[in-house]
Amino acid sequence: xxxxxxLVFGIVCVAxxxxxxxxxxxxxxxxxxxxxMASLAVEYLLLGAxxxxxxQVIVYAGAIMVLFVFVIMLxxxxxxxxxxxxxxxxxxxxxSLLLVGVLLAWSVTHHATDSVRVGSLYGDPRTIGKLLFTQxxxxxxxTSLLILIAIMGAVVLAxxxxxxxxxxxxxxxTGKAK
Amino acid sequence: MVPLSYYLVLSAILFACGVLGFLLKRNIITIxxxxxxxxxxxxxxxxxxxxxxxxxxxxxxxxxVMVVAAAEAAVGLAIIISVYRTRDTLNVDRVDLLKL
Numbered sequence: 571x572x573x574x575x576x577l578v579f580g581i582v583c584v585a586x587x588x589x590x591x592x593x594x595x596x597x598x599x600x601x602x603x604x605x606x607m608a609s610l611a612v613e614y615l616l617l618g619a620x621x622x623x624x625x626q627v628i629v630y631a632g633a634i635m636v637l638f639v640f641v642i643m644l645x646x647x648x649x650x651x652x653x654x655x656x657x658x659x660x661x662x663x664x665x666s667l668l669l670v671g672v673l674l675a676w677s678v679t680h681h682a683t684d685s686v687r688v689g690s691l692y693g694d695p696r697t698i699g700k701l702l703f704t705q706x707x708x709x710x711x712x713t714s715l716l717i718l719i720a721i722m723g724a725v726v727l728a729x730x731x732x733x734x735x736x737x738x739x740x741x742x743x744t745g746k747a748k
Numbered sequence: 749m750v751p752l753s754y755y756l757v758l759s760a761i762l763f764a765c766g767v768l769g770f771l772l773k774r775n776i777i778t779i780x781x782x783x784x785x786x787x788x789x790x791x792x793x794x795x796x797x798x799x800x801x802x803x804x805x806x807x808x809x810x811x812x813v814m815v816v817a818a819a820e821a822a823v824g825l826a827i828i829i830s831v832y833r834t835r836d837t838l839n840v841d842r843v844d845l846l847k848l
Contacts, residue, residue: 576750587765596777617799641825650775720819727826
């Protein structure tokens with residue numbers, strides 16, 4: 571049962587990731603990324619990580635992807651234009667890709683694996699929260715500082731440069747160098 | 749029971765897709781989304797190992813990765829808006845000058 575769920579959502583996940591690669595319009599890539607994140611949330615649930623699954627849906631598939639879609643709409647991003655790749659990259663890249671693939675396949679097939687017992691770990695919000703506010707309190711607080719800096723940075727970077735600079739005092743905008 | 753290696757293979761596939769998108773795509777927003785895809789692949793590894801070793805620290809790390817990804821998305825998209833405003837393009841091949 572768990573294996574079937576894993577396989578179904580794993581296939582959905584990989585299909586979304588491949589679709590992200592082959593679509594040329596950014597909005598379609600964004601939508602397939604949402605598919606990837608939602609099916610990853612199911613994989614987290616299978617691993618017993620309830621809190622992480624919830625946060626994955628709320629923060630990743632919700633907040634971050636809304637930001638992406640919003641920016642795509644705002645900038646009116648159209649079809650991607652292709653550009654000429656270099657031949658040397660193709661010449662070197664394909665053999666290296668083959669080599670890495672063979673190495674990966676070998677290392678995957680030649681090592682015995684243990685199995686994960688589903689539900690053996692209870693990652694519910696209470697346990698995670700307790701850990702977060704005792705053992706990981708300092709990283710947690712530093713994270714809040716990081717978020718604050720990110721908010722201010724985003725506001726400063728995305729704010730419109732002033733149309734007619736009154737004087738040298740128009741300091742905080744990104745300052746289009748003319 | 750799902751073997752740990754299945755999760756790791758799925759995680760590796762996601763990461764590889766992210767790397768491919770990062771290298772092949774030319775739209776700056778899609779490149780940014782590929783980075784998010786790579787982060788998601790790594791997160792899956794974290795949760796799988798946390799489950800394997802019965803250590804909740806892995807899930808805490810995923811939480812921190814998500815927070816940093818949110819901060820990164822906010823700042824990165826602001827930079828993208830700024831780049832588009834000054835250069836009128838989203839193609840990374842055309843954004844190759846430090847000074848306008």
